Amino acid sequence: MSSKGIRIEGLKKRYGGGDTAVHALKDVAMDVAPGEVVGLIGPSGSGKSTLLKCLGAVIDPTAGRMTLGDEVIYDDGWKVRDLRALRRDRIGFVFQAPYLIPFLDVIDNVALLPMLAGVPNAEAREQALELLTALDVHHRARAMPSQLSGGEQQRVAIARGLVNRPPVILADEPTAPLDSERAMAVIRILNDMARKFETAVIVVTHDEKIIPTFKRIYHIRDGVTHEEAGEGRGFD
Amino acid sequence: MISLAGRDILHAWGKFVFTGIGLGLLIGVTLTMAGVYRGMVDDGRALLDNSGADLWVVQKDTLGPYAESSSVNDDAYRTLLAMPGIAQAVNVTYLTMQVRRGDLDVRAMVVGIAPGRPGIPGWPPYLVAGRQITRGHYEAVADIASGFRLGDRVAIRRNHYVVVGLTRRMVSSSGDPMVFIPLKDAQEAQFLKDNDAIWQSRRRTGANPAFNRPGVPDLLDAVIASQSTNAFVNAVLVTLEPGHAPEEIARSVGRWKRLTAYTRPQMEEILVGKLIATSARQIGMFLVILAVVSAAIVAFIIYTLTMDKIREIAVLKLIGTRNRTIAAMIMQQALALGLIGFVVGKITATFAAPLFPKYVLLVPFDSIAGFFAVLAICVLASVVAIRMALRIDPAEAIGG
Numbered sequence: 001m002s003s004k005g006i007r008i009e010g011l012k013k014r015y016g017g018g019d020t021a022v023h024a025l026k027d028v029a030m031d032v033a034p035g036e037v038v039g040l041i042g043p044s045g046s047g048k049s050t051l052l053k054c055l056g057a058v059i060d061p062t063a064g065r066m067t068l069g070d071e072v073i074y075d076d077g078w079k080v081r082d083l084r085a086l087r088r089d090r091i092g093f094v095f096q097a098p099y100l101i102p103f104l105d106v107i108d109n110v111a112l113l114p115m116l117a118g119v120p121n122a123e124a125r126e127q128a129l130e131l132l133t134a135l136d137v138h139h140r141a142r143a144m145p146s147q148l149s150g151g152e153q154q155r156v157a158i159a160r161g162l163v164n165r166p167p168v169i170l171a172d173e174p175t176a177p178l179d180s181e182r183a184m185a186v187i188r189i190l191n192d193m194a195r196k197f198e199t200a201v202i203v204v205t206h207d208e209k210i211i212p213t214f215k216r217i218y219h220i221r222d223g224v225t226h227e228e229a230g231e232g233r234g235f236d
Numbered sequence: 237m238i239s240l241a242g243r244d245i246l247h248a249w250g251k252f253v254f255t256g257i258g259l260g261l262l263i264g265v266t267l268t269m270a271g272v273y274r275g276m277v278d279d280g281r282a283l284l285d286n287s288g289a290d291l292w293v294v295q296k297d298t299l300g301p302y303a304e305s306s307s308v309n310d311d312a313y314r315t316l317l318a319m320p321g322i323a324q325a326v327n328v329t330y331l332t333m334q335v336r337r338g339d340l341d342v343r344a345m346v347v348g349i350a351p352g353r354p355g356i357p358g359w360p361p362y363l364v365a366g367r368q369i370t371r372g373h374y375e376a377v378a379d380i381a382s383g384f385r386l387g388d389r390v391a392i393r394r395n396h397y398v399v400v401g402l403t404r405r406m407v408s409s410s411g412d413p414m415v416f417i418p419l420k421d422a423q424e425a426q427f428l429k430d431n432d433a434i435w436q437s438r439r440r441t442g443a444n445p446a447f448n449r450p451g452v453p454d455l456l457d458a459v460i461a462s463q464s465t466n467a468f469v470n471a472v473l474v475t476l477e478p479g480h481a482p483e484e485i486a487r488s489v490g491r492w493k494r495l496t497a498y499t500r501p502q503m504e505e506i507l508v509g510k511l512i513a514t515s516a517r518q519i520g521m522f523l524v525i526l527a528v529v530s531a532a533i534v535a536f537i538i539y540t541l542t543m544d545k546i547r548e549i550a551v552l553k554l555i556g557t558r559n560r561t562i563a564a565m566i567m568q569q570a571l572a573l574g575l576i577g578f579v580v581g582k583i584t585a586t587f588a589a590p591l592f593p594k595y596v597l598l599v600p601f602d603s604i605a606g607f608f609a610v611l612a613i614c615v616l617a618s619v620v621a622i623r624m625a626l627r628i629d630p631a632e633a634i635g636g
Contacts, residue, residue, distance in 0.1 A: 049634065052634055053631050053634055056554070056631075056634060058554065058629075058630050058631045058634065059631065084553075084556050084557075084558065085556060086556075087554060087555060087556045087630075088555060088556020088557075089556070093551075093554060093555060093633070093634075095551075095633060095634070099547060099548070099551045099633060101240075101548050101551070101552070102247065102548065103240075103243045103244040103246070103247035103248070104238075104240075104243055108238055108243070112238070112555075113555055113556070115237050115238060116237070116555070116556055116557055116558075116561070117556075121237070121238060144247070160555070172634055
């Protein structure tokens with residue numbers, strides 16, 4: 001596998017200590033190449049959310065190693081200092097619900113990230129508009145989130161996740177509230193964007209409709225990941 | 237970087253504006269309360285200014301004539317005039333009472349002014365209509381705030397007076413409009429009893445063997461005559477010749493005349509520091525309560541607005557927004573709310589002040605101090621919401 005994208009080796013996460021310690025992640029290994037979309041599936045309580053939070057630099061793992069692009073971001077207790085900047089610049093998030101900022105219009109919802117990184121407003125909006133055009137929602141650039149359909153909101157959310165060109169996108173149940181047609185449209189967009197922007201995409205899902213679309217799937221069970229080949233149906 | 241606070245306010249402007257108006261009415265009440273206090277102080281100063289005196293000579297060891305009752309013999313002014321440095325010494329009486337005009341009943345301070353001419357202490361220094369009192373009895377000059385008009389006949393005790401002149405800003409320290417009448421009438425009004433009381437008094441005196449001696453028939457008449465006249469005034473207003481220090485003359489009066497004399501600063505201290513001190517503390521308590529209530533309202537509103545945005549704040553934190561950006565957003569919203577509230581409050585107070593029955597003086601200093609107090613309260617009130625926002629875990633944006 002490529003050295004770009006995201007690589008996780010021997011990742012562990014323990015909550016608490018002593019007899020009451022909970023080992024949420026026991027041995028997680030993943031390697032997702034740029035431009036690749038992989039599925040992460042598992043039953044409730046298997047450690048999916050904990051893994052997502054570790055990948056998203058929201059909580060610290062207990063042990064293991066994570067590499068993002070060329071940069072080691074966690075290595076057995078050592079971690080990069082500025083996790084906030086890491087999340088802003090190097091990780092894109094797409095949530096189950098779009099969670100757009102209701103008081104910002106579409107273009108500023110997307111442009112907010114580069115603005116937070118210090119990019120001038122006009123330039124940030126240009127970047128945002130470019131992505132909105134790629135996702136075919138540029139005509140709603142000045143609309144408020146409440147004026148968009150569910151599918152449009154999700155596309156805007158994907159644009160927000162991509163706007164800083166992160167090496168990895170973490171998508172948490174991105175198709176859960178959508179019907180089959182829209183769910184497939186979202187997965188198609190994620191695949192297109194992954195290829196176009198050379199981004200590794202990890203999709204956490206329970207959605208039976210979209211599981212056959214992944215070429216590789218990571219199953220997580222009792223805190224341990226197992227890789228298997230997927231069907232990769234529909235996205236060559 | 238765009239203003240998150242500004243965008244949020246524009247997005248929910250109706251909520252902000254209406255909340256700001258509610259807060260503004262509270263701030264308006266606060267500014268008006270401060271104006272009431274300032275008005276009381278100004279009334280006290282106007283009272284002293286308008287009396288035209290350099291010294292107030294009153295009954296020994298009293299704080300008269302405004303803060304305590306004071307009786308001075310009405311011939312004391314002659315001996316004061318004989319003292320070096322005193323230019324004018326004029327008797328004056330003050331009596332707060334209900335003055336009637338037909339069915340109208342006005343609380344007023346009736347001032348008895350000595351015969352003379354405009355410009356001597358005690359007289360209204362200027363008129364806005366009519367003329368000064370020129371007759372020895374039954375004419376009056378009233379402050380326009382009393383509601384009296386030229387030609388009105390007003391009743392003070394058993395006598396009626398014709399309003400011949402109107403003046404302005406002549407009020408007592410408690411804001412009651414003044415009605416000026418001739419001194420003799422005022423002295424009579426202060427001690428005038430009803431007919432039954434006079435009859436009873438004469439009967440008691442007549443029954444007293446000490447006054448009704450068979451061998452001294454004129455004694456009873458003399459005693460009764462002395463009982464039915466009033467030879468006292470409340471104070472003597474004194475002006476000084478140039479070059480004489482008021483403190484020195486006041487000390488001299490106290491030493492030689494068995495009276496107490498107050499200078500202007502001392503009288504101001506009595507009025508502001510003693511007479512209206514309790515009212516000032518009362519208003520101060522109200523101001524503190526209103527400030528606390530305002531802070532609680534702002535805190536509650538900002539906290540509620542922030543609670544409504546927990547998920548958005550979690551998303552903002554997850555995508556890398558700095559804590560200080562989120563804190564600034566909340567604080568700016570609190571300040572915006574305070575700003576809207578202050579503008580509404582200032583406008584409310586400005587338009588409401590003239591409607592109050594007593595003088596409400598809105599001074600720029602209070603407005604400026606109030607503005608900064610509102611901002612400080614808003615900053616403090618936003619602290620609770622900021623603490624809550626900073627405790628929001630970015631992981632809340634991620635399911636599970």
